[in-house]
Amino acid sequence: MSEIKFSKEHEWVIVKDNVATIGITQHATELLGDIVFAELPEKGSNVTKDGTAGVVESTKAASDVYTPISGEVVDTNQSIVDDPSKINSDPEGEGWFFKLKVKDANEMNTLMSRDEYEKFAKETPS
Amino acid sequence: MELKKTALYDLHKKFNAKFVQFAGYEMPIQYKNGIISEHNITRQKSGIFDVSHMGQLFIKGDKTLTNKLQNIFPTDLENLPTNHSKYSFLMNENGGIYDDLIITKIKDGYMIILNAACKEKDFKIIKSKLDNTFSMILREDLSLIAIQGPDSKDVLEQIVPGVSNLKFMSGNEFKYQSDFIYVTRSGYTGEDGFEISINNKDALKFTELLIKNGSNLIGLGARDTLRLEAGLCLYGNDIDENTSPLEANLKWAISKNRIKENFPGSKKIQSQIIDGVKKLRVGIKPEGKIIARESTKIFDENDNQIGKITSGSFGPSVKSPIAMGYVDNTYSKENTKIFLEIRGKKVVANICKLPFYKKNHYKGEINVRN
Numbered sequence: 001m002s003e004i005k006f007s008k009e010h011e012w013v014i015v016k017d018n019v020a021t022i023g024i025t026q027h028a029t030e031l032l033g034d035i036v037f038a039e040l041p042e043k044g045s046n047v048t049k050d051g052t053a054g055v056v057e058s059t060k061a062a063s064d065v066y067t068p069i070s071g072e073v074v075d076t077n078q079s080i081v082d083d084p085s086k087i088n089s090d091p092e093g094e095g096w097f098f099k100l101k102v103k104d105a106n107e108m109n110t111l112m113s114r115d116e117y118e119k120f121a122k123e124t125p126s
Numbered sequence: 127m128e129l130k131k132t133a134l135y136d137l138h139k140k141f142n143a144k145f146v147q148f149a150g151y152e153m154p155i156q157y158k159n160g161i162i163s164e165h166n167i168t169r170q171k172s173g174i175f176d177v178s179h180m181g182q183l184f185i186k187g188d189k190t191l192t193n194k195l196q197n198i199f200p201t202d203l204e205n206l207p208t209n210h211s212k213y214s215f216l217m218n219e220n221g222g223i224y225d226d227l228i229i230t231k232i233k234d235g236y237m238i239i240l241n242a243a244c245k246e247k248d249f250k251i252i253k254s255k256l257d258n259t260f261s262m263i264l265r266e267d268l269s270l271i272a273i274q275g276p277d278s279k280d281v282l283e284q285i286v287p288g289v290s291n292l293k294f295m296s297g298n299e300f301k302y303q304s305d306f307i308y309v310t311r312s313g314y315t316g317e318d319g320f321e322i323s324i325n326n327k328d329a330l331k332f333t334e335l336l337i338k339n340g341s342n343l344i345g346l347g348a349r350d351t352l353r354l355e356a357g358l359c360l361y362g363n364d365i366d367e368n369t370s371p372l373e374a375n376l377k378w379a380i381s382k383n384r385i386k387e388n389f390p391g392s393k394k395i396q397s398q399i400i401d402g403v404k405k406l407r408v409g410i411k412p413e414g415k416i417i418a419r420e421s422t423k424i425f426d427e428n429d430n431q432i433g434k435i436t437s438g439s440f441g442p443s444v445k446s447p448i449a450m451g452y453v454d455n456t457y458s459k460e461n462t463k464i465f466l467e468i469r470g471k472k473v474v475a476n477i478c479k480l481p482f483y484k485k486n487h488y489k490g491e492i493n494v495r496n
Contacts, residue, residue, distance in 0.1 A: 033156065057417050059439055060155075
């Protein structure tokens with residue numbers, strides 16, 4: 001399993017056997033507040049690094065979810081559609097969004113480590 | 127312009143509020159538990175809302191003032207007993223709403239609670255319509271604190287004995303320490319509750335006492351989901367200078383014996399009563415979980431636009447997305463199927479009855495929502 005990586009758009013990604021699991025970060029859930037709606041990409045669709053791959057809505061506002069790397073969507077987490085509060089309670093676990101068949105493993109090198117991301121998140125105004 | 131702060135600002139900070147700009151004020155949108163939990167606490171127990179940004183207008187005068195005010199507001203003030211309140215509007219000549227407000231008859235005149243964003247403008251309009259002949263003050267030295275939810279009566283009774291005898295939409299002066307406070311049984315959440323007008327210097331200690339007795343600070347975020355579930359309008363979203371009380375489905379707030387009389391916009395109201403309205407404010411429930419926010423376009427089954435959403439969110443107590451908006455009157459019947467355009471897709475929704483959530487107020491026969 002790869003090291004967990006983070007994007008500037010507040011997504012996390014971890015790769016195992018060339019399949020990436022993607023979700024939004026704890027910091028993102030804190031910015032959003034209570035999440036009440038999640039929309040996921042379609043299974044079988046192709047998504048491109050930094051492109052839109054879903055939507056989350058909190059009581060306050062809607063936000064796009066971007067994919068930190070490119071690939072083909074091979075699985076989506078329907079349980080967060082049924083119970084979006086899972087994203088708040090366990091963003092890096094039960095609250096994952098979708099899985100991709102990785103197109104270009106090198107894209108992982110453009111992302112931040114946990115330490116780098118935490119520093120970035122702290123400096124980003126909420 | 128520097129943002130104004132209420133007397134409770136430091137208390138909000140102490141309770142880890144996230145702040146937003148609202149009508150020139152720095153106001154708490156939520157505290158650390160978040161909007162849904164604050165919403166539920168208010169419905170199940172008791173919540174405190176700092177609404178000190180709202181205008182507290184006091185006008186002194188006797189019967190002459192009452193007559194003059196009846197030329198400004200479509201409300202029967204002549205028969206309004208002292209210490210009773212009515213929901214009313216300040217309207218333009220075209221029947222559009224400058225502001226929605228609560229008028230309370232007090233012993234030496236009237237107290238009118240105005241929306242924060244409208245209060246300066248309202249003051250000017252009312253002052254000019256009264257020909258500067260009455261003493262009028264927008265009291266910046268007073269805070270306004272609302273306490274809402276089923277336990278609020280018991281929380282407040284411990285601090286201000288006697289308040290639990292107040293009926294809905296009535297008020298009175300109460301002694302609090304060395305000063306007087308004015309308490310009305312009212313609010314904007316659909317729950318039983320009170321609004322307390324209190325000197326800024328006493329507001330902090332008073333609110334700390336409410337918290338100590340079991341109530342909880344609630345931000346503007348939950349205030350919005352609570353009022354939306356209760357089917358109540360947010361000025362600037364659901365009503366404005368281009369909507370009339372009839373279009374807003376608020377005809378009940380125009381006193382029956384005043385409908386044929388003269389007040390700003392009365393001609394428009396009278397013609398809308400005869401001819402009907404073209405658009406009407408309705409409740410809307412999207413099917414599924416998707417949320418329709420303000421400005422979402424509404425279509426009929428043939429793809430003709432028939433209206434627009436003016437408020438929309440998730441309703442934590444009804445546990446589904448809810449919205450209000452205006453539709454062409456021919457589509458305003460309950461259970462009419464409509465289509466909402468959300469992020470390029472058409473989502474099915476249904477017109478439904480307001481409010482989404484209803485509880486009975488104390489002595490419900492004078493319930494503001496009938």
